[in-house]
Amino acid sequence: MSVPGWARALRRLGLVAGGTALALGVVELAVRWVGSAQGTDLVFMAPMGYPRDIYVQDGAMTYPNPAFTGTIQSFGYSVKPTFNAWGTRGPAPQTGVRTWISVGDSFTIALQVKDDETFSARIGQAEGAQVLNAGVDGYSTWKEALRAVQLGRAFPPEVVIANFFTGNDFFDNRQGATHTIEHPGLGPGEPGAPRFKVPVIGIAPPPPGWFAGMRDHSVLVAHWWAWKESRRARSGNDPNARRFRDELGLFTAEGQAKAAADTQMTEKALLFFADAAREVGARGVVAVMPPAFAMDVDTAKRTFESVGFDGATPDLDSAQNAAIAAAKAANLLVCDMMPVLRAATAAGERPYLPFDGHLSVTGHQIVADALRTCIAAGS
Template sequence: MRRNSLLTPRRERLARILVLAAWWGVVGYFAREVLGTRDANGEHLIAVAVLAYLAAWCPVLALSRWGPAGKLGRFAACTASIAAGIAVAEAPAALGRIDYREVFHTPTPPWRRSGNLADPDLLFARKPGSRLTLRFQGSDLHGLRDAPKDVYTCDTTLDALGFRNPAGLDAAEVVLIGDSFVEGLQVADDKLVSARLAERIGAPVANLGRTGYGPRQELAVLERHAAGFNPRACVWFFYEGNDLQDLGSYEAQRERVKALRPESFKRAWQARSFSRNAAGWLMRPGSRDGAPARERAGLLADGTAVYFSCGVHEGAPEAVAGRARPETTAGLRDVFEEAAEASRARGMELIVAFVPAKFRVYRDLCRFDDSSPCPSWPVDDLPTVVAGVARAAGVDFLDLTPALKSAAESGPLVYLADDTHWSAEGHRVAAAAIAERIARDRKP
């Protein structure tokens, strides 16, 4: 009887051998990838998933009675259906419509994030005239178990310079320079310190704050943008939580930005990729293994819980000592001296406003759980140190700590309960203190 096959027995055996050799070659390739990408963010899990998928087909291919064509056909059909589903998710990333780094909160240098532009002095700038839409949780809850899950939203339109100002603002009585406290992504446009200050002084105020900036970038903002508003005064906000750290890391980051080269389509797509960022998100440790939320919570007299992810400086509380070393404060003095000179050349009064960390303001107002490490966290004299550096550089100084502490003792929260930044009330209090200082300095 004639065999119902296009292959002779010898050729069929050869086909089986070739299929198995190719199969185990692919399995070996992804096994090598698993071993070689053990520490890579997301890539290790992708290699593991592919290897597991191939391994699941091994008994099917080994034990089934299908011929080589039947085995390959079924494998190809199953794989094609999975690939089609992934392609649907990957298409928006390939077209640049969705950046999955933002969806999965993948740690990414700011100059690589969508909506930002690399800059040799600022490190990054926001795209002018763009719409900024964000959703995020309070930073003081990161890694805690059983923590509240409130979400903050920001939906604002940036001006022609990429800052959070009303459209068409081209002149201002005062400009504000700083980091995330000034940009204030946690509050609405009309609740910002700049908007509140404008109400207080009855004149326009320009907001030149940008999340993630440190003293060197803020100096570049002053030199590049502040004079364009023809202001009488510039208020520079110094945040004790991380501004000294940002100053120390600036030069290394600047070298990284200078070394950037245009990304190929493939590399840009891989960075935005659904598969890579989803795998990285799955590999990142969640809050299940973190400290209980109660250990980082302080209870106010009315029972309100206020959370603390760190003390007065970001990072490990035990590493606080030595943050204001002479070599660091010398670098800060250099920055302030350059800022003072630039301000005088532009006819601006310059005031450095010290922004205290939430822990400095609320520590003595809170009752902590017996298991909490917070009461042992040290509080240093950085306000005094920065005041001395500013005055030595010929710059006026305003410590916002007393105003914020006074408001915290008697009114609504001036910082967000679950985040390091000011609440809308904190923006109002800061604006009132600045308005009072400006009015006092201008009295005859």
């Protein structure tokens, strides 16, 4: 009995689809074995779209939303963070117990790992203290100082740690302070604090569900996405490209001459943070955190090329040294995270996430251990 033409066509279509799926599967496994596209974390933009209700805002200050119940997902992680009424990550803070406060930007709030896996939580577990994780994406040192005072008046700390990320904090500190140390504004949880509204703060909307699922689970699709975004950055049509190059300039020999103004503003911001630590009677500590591309020259060059910054001469220690000098001038205890993170990278421990560029679970533990050692030695 002859097979109908439509059946033969359907069979051929099935064979083609099956062969294509098998080929893609083989390529996916091969790419996973080779590893991630080093140096593309600037253009990967992970996570691509935060849920819009993750932060609430009062004027210039932004805080985590206590009512947030969503999931933060990108390639390599899927996390359900929790926030309390005081706008810190994890359980609500308690009075009358040993307390440290940890302020910073996305490296502190660390939405890529679970509540109890952040370096702040790891320090608290080891020290037998509550460490209030008051990180907020995009925070400057100025805002971190104000946040430390808001929380420190309610929960007097022994130590206040400011995480200074050399990848963009010089840039973020250009804006200056919005309040004074004496009058830092009312944060979440404080009596008389305003009712905070869910803001639109420039966070890109999430991509279509089907695409997000592919990009967040497939190394092959993640590579393609990084390549596409790199092409856009290099074309001159990406509004983020200029900022990327401004930030990267601090890590080049050519960019040092242009960095004087940013360095001066950071010096002022760190003095402001030192005042905040004194205001709440705490030891002021600055953890100087390098970006993933500063681990080695080859990765730095690939990062520069990904945003069209070709030909620049990497000077990977200059930004770190500038931040350390500014913090020391403010009489703050400085904890340099570069040596331990470089050593871990050289040993193959992967302290940074693939594509994303933030700390991995391993990286948070390394930083927590290094900070505890540094603070104990500086006491």
